[in-house]
Amino acid sequence: MADPYDEAPVPESGRPLPAEILALRSTIDNIDAALVHLLAERFKTTQRVGELKARGGLPAADPQRDRQQIERLKSIALGAGLDPEFAEQFREFIVSEVIRHHERIAAEHAAGRRLGELPPLDTYS
Numbered sequence: 707m708a709d710p711y712d713e714a715p716v717p718e719s720g721r722p723l724p725a726e727i728l729a730l731r732s733t734i735d736n737i738d739a740a741l742v743h744l745l746a747e748r749f750k751t752t753q754r755v756g757e758l759k760a761r762g763g764l765p766a767a768d769p770q771r772d773r774q775q776i777e778r779l780k781s782i783a784l785g786a787g788l789d790p791e792f793a794e795q796f797r798e799f800i801v802s803e804v805i806r807h808h809e810r811i812a813a814e815h816a817a818g819r820r821l822g823e824l825p826p827l828d829t830y831s
């Protein structure tokens with residue numbers, strides 16, 4: 707049977723890495739790439755929400771929606787074996803950035819820099 711320490715690159719510590727860690731890292735890299743793509747799509751979508759809110763004079767934050775999302779995500783996290791508190795903090799990290807964007811969009815709108823036609827939402831581009 708092949709020695710799992712064979713052919714593994716030697717890291718700075720001088721201790722060789724088991725081949726299984728290298729395989730796991732490859733999966734981690736794929737997951738990280740997927741997360742970045744998902745976040746990019748989410749921010750494109752929330753950008754459009756921010757533009758529509760600014761045009762309609764709606765506030766950046768929606769506390770009722772926030773409460774619903776938190777309950778929903780915590781319940782999903784529990785079922786998935788993820789710490790619900792972590793899920794809530796992760797959501798908060800993202801949404802606070804979304805609200806910052808919305809406030810900037812609203813300020814630009816108020817300053818007259820976003821007047822004119824809004825393009826149709828295209829979540830696939």
Ligand SMILES: C=C(O[C@@H]1C=C(C(=O)O)C=C[C@H]1O)C(=O)O
Pocket residue numbers: 752755766767768769771772775800801804805
């Ligand atoms: C995107 C919205 O605006 C804010 C950002 C949210 C989000 O990123 O999920 C949710 C609610 C709002 O606080 C929205 O109202 O849907």
